[in-house]
Amino acid sequence: MFIDELDRFGAEDVQLCYQCGDCSTVCPHADEVYKFPRKSMRLLQMGLEQKLETTLEPWLCYYCGQCSEQCPRDADPGETMMSLRRWLISRYDFTGISRMFFKSRITEVLAIIAVALLTGAFLIYYGLSGGSISIYDGEGAFLPSTFIHRFDLTIGAILLVFLVLNAIHMWYLVMIKGTPFNVPWWLYLKELYQLPWHFFTQKRYADCEKKREHKVYMPWLLHLGLMLGYVTMLLLVMVFIEQLQAGPAILWRVHIFGYLASVGLIAGTIYFIRSRFKKHYIQYKKSHGTDWVFVTLLFIIVVTGIAQHVFHRTGLYEPANITYVIHLMSVVPWLLRMPFSKWAHLIYRPLAMYFSAVRREALMRQVSILNSYPVVVK
Ligand code: SF4
Ligand code: SF4
Numbered sequence: 001m002f003i004d005e006l007d008r009f010g011a012e013d014v015q016l017c018y019q020c021g022d023c024s025t026v027c028p029h030a031d032e033v034y035k036f037p038r039k040s041m042r043l044l045q046m047g048l049e050q051k052l053e054t055t056l057e058p059w060l061c062y063y064c065g066q067c068s069e070q071c072p073r074d075a076d077p078g079e080t081m082m083s084l085r086r087w088l089i090s091r092y093d094f095t096g097i098s099r100m101f102f103k104s105r106i107t108e109v110l111a112i113i114a115v116a117l118l119t120g121a122f123l124i125y126y127g128l129s130g131g132s133i134s135i136y137d138g139e140g141a142f143l144p145s146t147f148i149h150r151f152d153l154t155i156g157a158i159l160l161v162f163l164v165l166n167a168i169h170m171w172y173l174v175m176i177k178g179t180p181f182n183v184p185w186w187l188y189l190k191e192l193y194q195l196p197w198h199f200f201t202q203k204r205y206a207d208c209e210k211k212r213e214h215k216v217y218m219p220w221l222l223h224l225g226l227m228l229g230y231v232t233m234l235l236l237v238m239v240f241i242e243q244l245q246a247g248p249a250i251l252w253r254v255h256i257f258g259y260l261a262s263v264g265l266i267a268g269t270i271y272f273i274r275s276r277f278k279k280h281y282i283q284y285k286k287s288h289g290t291d292w293v294f295v296t297l298l299f300i301i302v303v304t305g306i307a308q309h310v311f312h313r314t315g316l317y318e319p320a321n322i323t324y325v326i327h328l329m330s331v332v333p334w335l336l337r338m339p340f341s342k343w344a345h346l347i348y349r350p351l352a353m354y355f356s357a358v359r360r361e362a363l364m365r366q367v368s369i370l371n372s373y374p375v376v377v378k
Helices: 002-007 021-027 036-043 066-069 076-092 097-102 105-132 144-175 184-188 192-203 203-209 218-239 241-245 252-278 289-313 319-342 342-372
Strands: none
Touching: 002 036, 002 076, 021 066, 021 203, 036 252, 036 342, 076 097, 076 144, 076 342, 097 105, 097 319, 105 289, 144 184, 144 218, 144 241, 144 319, 144 342, 184 218, 184 342, 192 203, 192 342, 203 218, 218 252, 218 319, 218 342, 252 289, 289 319, 289 342, 319 342
């Protein structure tokens, strides 16, 4: 049954829901057009899989946990929305890899180890075939920056192909299959600003506090810091790797962004690991296996990245090269895993905000057209 399948994605208590609607009343993001989480709970209880895959509601939830706190039946609607997001990621992914990872932690961990070992073997083979472990950059380097640049761009291109194809699939499901009225093309242009706006501000996360008496903005700020840190680092690595790797002198106009990004990544990673251990907020009470894989990999990337930088800048080139290999052994599976993991929400969430705005506008137009027809009273 569909509901049992969702159990594997983390939705364990859906059957407890008796549709009182308290969760939708308390939710800071639900409104007359997007009614959740009650509606999503209902669709799930009824096993309407085809309908659920075309909905945007799971992406409009930012898991503030207020609905779960309010639920009189402990049906945990907040966690159900989270599970639906995992499930949707697996639906958008046409390869089926995501589904495998979400359903089996062992498979995911083995795939990560396999990619890490292949990456390590390739880098060591390349390094030893033309360079020396005691040279960090330039002539005879173990991993010259020109080679790393090409390597990064190749991984980035693979990542982009999967993300774009999955995003197109998402668009098809929600805007074609799931929208039963006409959406004028120009609405896509009109609402386009929603994409960068939500991507760079995550403002909706901050809006989670709008109904609370005591507002706490720290989770939003740390989430934002983590996201901006990640994006900045990705950009630096893809475009400015040669400047980053030059040295040992520090190139401040490039490195300053790397340091700021590192601060965001460290703060966000420590916060999320600590929260998952302490479980002091309702949204961290349950952790899916993939959540632990996510924070563990990120932690290894951050620590090895900093260690490698310190070794390089202090002239310890052998440890710098070795740590660099270990760093890339965690970065490559991390990046390649992105389109199939929770981290894909970096793309799907802004897209969902954009699509939801377009759909809302199209719906309003439809309603006003219908209202404009004269009513004939006989
Ligand atoms: S999830 Fe809980 S609060 Fe929401 S409708 Fe069901 S029983 Fe009511
Ligand atoms: S977790 Fe928060 S945003 Fe998500 S459905 Fe519940 S109340 Fe709404």
